[in-house]
Amino acid sequence: MRISTLMYTFNQGFKNIFRNKVFSLASIATISSCIFLFGLFYAVIVNFQYIVREAQSGVAITVFFDEGITDEKIKEIGEEIKSREEVSQVNYISADEAWESFKEEYLGEYADGFENDNPLEDASNYEIYMKDVSRQSTLVQYLESLEGVRTVNRSDITADALSNVNILIGYVSAGIIFILLAVSIFLISNTVTIGISVRKEEISIMKLIGAKDFVVRAPFVIEGIIIGIIGSTLPLIAVYYIYNNVIAYATEKFTVLSDILRFLSVEEVFSTLIPISIAMGVGIGFFGSFSTVRKHLRV
Amino acid sequence: MIKMEGVSKSYSTGAPALNCVSLHINKGEFVFIVGDSGSGKSTLIKLLLRELTPTTGQIAVNGCELNKLKRRKIPKFRRNIGVVFQDFRLLKDRNVYENVAFAQRVVEIPTRQIRKNVPAMLSLVGLAEKYKAKPKQLSGGEQQRVALARALVNNPPILLADEPTGNLDPRNSWEIMKLLEEINKRGTTVLVVTHNREIVNAMRKRVITVKKGMIVSDEEKGEYIDED
Secondary structure, eight states: OOHHHHHHHHHHHHHHHHHTHHHHHHHHHHHHHHHHHHHHHHHHHHHHHHHHHHHHHTOEEEEEEOTTOOHHHHHHHHHHHHTOTTEEEEEEEOHHHHHHHHIIIIIGGGGGGGTTOOTTTTOOEEEEEESOGGGHHHHHHHHHHSTTEEEEEOOHHHHHHHHHHHHHHHHHHHHHHHHHHHHHHHHHHHHHHHHHHHHHHHHHHHHHHTOOHHHHHHHHHHHHHHHHHHHHHHHHHHHHHHHHHHHHHHHHHTGGGTTTOOOOOHHHHHHHHHHHHHHHHHHHHHHHHHHHHHHHOOO | OEEEEEEEEOOSSSSOSEEEEEEEEOTTOEEEEEOOTTSSHHHHHHHHTTSSOOSEEEEEETTEEGGGOOGGGHHHHHTTEEEEETTOOOOTTSOHHHHHHHHHHTTTOOHHHHHHHHHHHHHHTTOGGGTTOOGGGSOHHHHHHHHHHHHHTTOOSEEEEESTTTTSOHHHHHHHHHHHHHHHHTTOEEEEEEOOHHHHHHHOOEEEEEETTEEEEEETTOOOOOOO
């Protein structure tokens, strides 16, 4: 392809946007609405997941040992637990550490009466954190089967609740993504159909003059990509401002819940949202214009 | 230059649009194809442009056998044919210069060359002064002249004109016909589909009459034959 033809193609792609202002605005509005909804939904979902993940990481299983167990055996049990795939972290709490922590938390100055006695001398334990709390029962079953393990303490209700929330978020995400996709396809195909009537004549003239398919298609595809970039940038700016303000408001108004409600920073959300949204916009613009023109190339 | 042998074209419904048509048009000829609406004239033009393929029969245009022509070779084939329509088919959002230059741009002529060719072609059709005008600012006759300039700017050896005077008053119709005659004198083979009796009878060119998809007469210096 000649450079002059390439330049002309790019030039026409830009000019087409202004030539068909109504169509361009309708296309930008359609893509923007879909990506705006997607952006809001994405921000909510990733924050939900973050909150649940944070909560999950705080759920621990505690393993206590048989009386008179040797330090070597405790170490051996520790190594076996660490090698499990579902385990993310294992902390050893010695009997002294357990007693110190208990005194600090519950007894305060009344602990002096115990002098050097440690009523929790059999309370050394492993505190185990998991990667995925839904696998807690499997891990507990395994831990209980280990030789030298006396008791395994866990909170089934918390683990079950968190894994149920996780499953629910998965279903809701899938459902909303499906609805959003269906609405986007419907809106975009309608907009493209309106665009076809404007372009049909132009494409048929080009074809009858002897233009190759590539030359006919290129300006439309460039136009589609530009519309896609604009259509995805505008909602990203809107979501950026909305997200920043909502997070600031929620953090300020609900300080009581600050331990539970911890939000992702705007940078963390947008480092993924920007490439996904722009790829979606460009993809919709590219495939929308490509398929629209394709239907009319058989002249 | 144009050769059709036993060409028939049937659509999914109704009688065949063309029925076993054979014709030969030589290089440099000026030919009228006449007939009433629905006689098959437009189908004939579409077949010559390879917009349609015949149901049966062979077509060769400018040495190219259209039955064997692959889809990807169609653009190159069409660059040898200029085409003009009754409804002009100009790009309404572009000015006269851009409409004519468009034909050169899509076939990848260098910009420097376009800047020379387009004004020359606009001078030939008498619109050099109106190169900045948009189609809606022009009369029907002027719009058809722009369409003609666009059809001819790539120097095609064949010009197909489908009812070129169908939307024009008698004065403008004559001007377009004089232009077509002038272009023919320069060596371009011209094929005009029309049902304008006055023009056909006055110009005394070869006239092929099509009726119900068949050629009923083919005369040198012929006249328009009535349906009845």
